[in-house]
Every structure is written in structure tokens, then in C-alpha cells.
Amino acid sequence: MSAVLRSSKRPRGLRRLLHACVAPNVFDFWAQRLDRTWTWDRPLARIVERRPEARDAITLVLRPNRHWRGFRAGQHVNVSAEIDGACVTRSYSLSAAPRADGLLAITVKRVEGGKLSTHLHDNACVGDVLQIGPAFGEMTWPPAHDAGWLLLAAGSGITPLVALVREHAARGMPAPVTLLYWARTREELCFADELLALADAHPDFAVHCLLTREIDAASDVAPARRLDAAQLASLVPDAAQRSVYACGPSGFVDTARALLGETARSFRAEAFTPPARSFHDGGDAVVTLQRSGRTLTVPRGQSLLTALEAQGLKPASGCRMGICNTCACGKSAGATRDLSTGEVRTEPSSALRLCISAAAGDIELDL
Numbered sequence: 001m002s003a004v005l006r007s008s009k010r011p012r013g014l015r016r017l018l019h020a021c022v023a024p025n026v027f028d029f030w031a032q033r034l035d036r037t038w039t040w041d042r043p044l045a046r047i048v049e050r051r052p053e054a055r056d057a058i059t060l061v062l063r064p065n066r067h068w069r070g071f072r073a074g075q076h077v078n079v080s081a082e083i084d085g086a087c088v089t090r091s092y093s094l095s096a097a098p099r100a101d102g103l104l105a106i107t108v109k110r111v112e113g114g115k116l117s118t119h120l121h122d123n124a125c126v127g128d129v130l131q132i133g134p135a136f137g138e139m140t141w142p143p144a145h146d147a148g149w150l151l152l153a154a155g156s157g158i159t160p161l162v163a164l165v166r167e168h169a170a171r172g173m174p175a176p177v178t179l180l181y182w183a184r185t186r187e188e189l190c191f192a193d194e195l196l197a198l199a200d201a202h203p204d205f206a207v208h209c210l211l212t213r214e215i216d217a218a219s220d221v222a223p224a225r226r227l228d229a230a231q232l233a234s235l236v237p238d239a240a241q242r243s244v245y246a247c248g249p250s251g252f253v254d255t256a257r258a259l260l261g262e263t264a265r266s267f268r269a270e271a272f273t274p275p276a277r278s279f280h281d282g283g284d285a286v287v288t289l290q291r292s293g294r295t296l297t298v299p300r301g302q303s304l305l306t307a308l309e310a311q312g313l314k315p316a317s318g319c320r321m322g323i324c325n326t327c328a329c330g331k332s333a334g335a336t337r338d339l340s341t342g343e344v345r346t347e348p349s350s351a352l353r354l355c356i357s358a359a360a361g362d363i364e365l366d367l
């Protein structure tokens with residue numbers, strides 16, 4: 001049995017035979033008595049290193065099992081752990097570039113009231129096993145570079161961008177990159193020493209760490225305003241000739257898009273907080289869940305994920321900001337509002353993401 005479990009490619013015939021004899025969950029139950037990362041097909045990862053990265057931020061280095069399909073720098077992963085008897089899932093960016101030894105790293109900022117981040121900070125130890133999903137996200141390097149890059153990070157938005165910088169550095173910096181990184185204080189800066197060392201070593205890489213609540217004339221850290229046009233013009237005068245990736249809270253991403261979305265060579269952004277827009281959709285809507293046969297009344301304008309969770313349901317979810325697709329489900333009737341764009345969608349049969357969709361009227365979902 002153990003030889004089968006260790007095999008990196010289980011023969012298809014043997015797999016079919018095993019599948020006919022034992023259900024995957026039964027296989028997992030017994031296999032995990034031998035090794036907690038052995039499963040039929042679920043990707044799991046063992047924590048092999050834990051280190052502090054900054055105030056309220058830790059990096060966990062993970063060794064995935066053989067069901068992990070790999071990732072590209074700039075992508076994210078859903079991580080799940082059991083907390084008080086319930087499985088809690090959140091998305092984290094992979095902060096290291098792909099490594100020859102197959103290890104992954106996530107950098108976790110403690111979020112006030114955040115169940116999983118608090119659990120990982122307070123309880124996660126080397127040897128613990130976490131459930132992981134497939135990597136997702138489109139903010140990755142293109143196959144070739146036809147221009148320089150401008151990377152804009154605010155707070156935890158640095159994590160996917162530092163993976164991109166690390167991969168770029170490992171390839172000898174094939175195109176110029178400037179990174180602007182906003183944090184509130186020096187203690188909250190992650191990877192600062194490494195980034196400054198990379199800037200010293202590579203003339204084509206520049207980094208500006210911008211502290212919005214601290215000015216330290218003795219350090220290399222510039223005093224900072226929040227992102228605005230004048231600051232951008234002084235730090236990166238050729239921003240319009242660059243391709244731009246931006247990552248941070250939704251307000252930061254909106255500002256970056258307003259400044260560069262139309263003028264930069266190309267622009268892509270990911271927000272790690274849900275859109276903070278209000279569409280004044282008052283009143284309630286009736287949501288019919290076709291598979292379970294339940295009918296619920298939810299506030300119009302509230303994300304369906306939040307509304308369903310408030311009624312005790314547990315739809316699958318991950319990033320909660322419209323990126324990972326974990327919460328996607330079918331809609332067979334009714335109108336919904338896309339909270340990220342404000343658009344109202346009335347097609348009778350379509351797919352939606354619960355975390356960024358709200359009922360704009362009575363709707364039917366394939367749940």
C-alpha cells in the first residue's frame with residue numbers, strides 16, 4: 001500500500017482498480033494515518049518553516065503533496081484549515097517564485113477579526129498540514145517583455161509583486177522594473193531589506209518604499225503621500241511607457257486605475273479587499289435555491305455570499321473578491337448586480353460569483 005502511495009504517477013489501471021474498491025474519502029482516511037499529506041487526489045501542504053516577516057506578518061513555507069499542480073509567480077492559492085470544527089478558506093498570494101525544490105511560501109498578514117489569519121498566526125506550527133487549492137490569478141509575467149514595468153503595491157499587495165520581482169531577478173532582470181510600495185510604518189514593511197539589496201545589485205530595478213505614517217530622515221525610506229499624480233510623475237516620469245501591475249486595497253487599486261488605466265502601456269490590477277461601492281439597492285429580494293429547495297429573503301445590494309452565510313449556509317468560497325472563482329454558481333432567473341462594476345445582469349441563465357454579486361430582484365440560483 002505504501003509503495004502505491006509514494007508513487008508520483010499511479011498507473012491508471014491500478015488507480016481505476018483502487019477507485020472501484022475504495023471511495024476517495026475512505027482512502028484518505030486510512031492513508032492519512034500513515035502520512036497526513038497522503039490523499040487520493042486532494043492537494044495538501046505541510047508547513048516546513050515559519051518565520052516573522054514584519055509586524056503582524058508571517059511567512060509560512062509549505063511542502064505540497066503530489067496533487068499540487070504548480071503555480072506561476074504572481075498567482076494566489078486558496079488555503080483551508082479547520083477552525084472550531086468548521087473548514088475556513090481564504091486566499092493568499094504566493095510570495096516566493098516557483099522553486100526547484102517544489103516548496104511554496106505564503107505571507108500572511110494578521111487581519112483583525114480574520115478567522116484564518118488569526119488561526120495561522122496564533123496556532124500554525126511546523127508540521128501542521130493545510131488544505132490548498134489550485135493556483136489562480138492572471139497577474140503573471142508575459143513570455144516576453146516589450147517594455148519596462150511599474151509595480152504598485154499597497155500593504156499586503158506586496159506579496160504577489162515580490163514573487164514577480166524575485167522571479168525577474170532570478171532571470172537577470174530581463175526588463176526594467178520600478179516598484180512603488182506603500183506601507184504605514186517601517187515595521188509593517190515586508191521584504192524591505194531584500195528589495196533594497198536587489199535594487200543595489202540590479203541597475204534595472206528600482207524600489208521606493210513609501211511610509212504613509214512615518215517620516216525617517218535618517219533612512220532611505222522616502223516620506224510619503226498616498227498614490228497621486230504628482231508623486232507618480234516625480235518618481236516614475238515614464239510611467240505612461242510602462243506596463244503596470246497594481247495590487248492593494250480596492251481604494252488604492254481604483255486610484256491606480258484612474259491614474260494609469262487609460263494612459264499606461266497596459267494595466268492590470270487586483271484588489272485584496274471587496275469593492276467598497278454602494279449602489280443604494282434598498283429592500284429585500286427572494287432567493288430560491290433550486291437544488292436544496294430552500295427559499296430565502298436577503299437584502300438587495302448585499303453580496304450573495306455574505307447574505308447566504310448570514311442565513312447559515314456555507315457556499316464554497318476563497319478570495320471573497322471575485323478572483324478565484326471558488327464561489328461561482330449558476331443563475332437561472334432574475335437580475336443581479338455585479339458589485340465590482342455596478343452592472344446589472346438580467347440574462348436568465350448565466351454564471352455568477354456569489355462574493356461580488358448581489359440580488360437586484362428575486363433570483364433563482366443553482367445551489
Ligand code: FES
Pocket residue numbers: 316317318319320321322323324325326327328353354355356
Ligand atoms: S470567493 Fe473567490 S471569486 Fe468568490
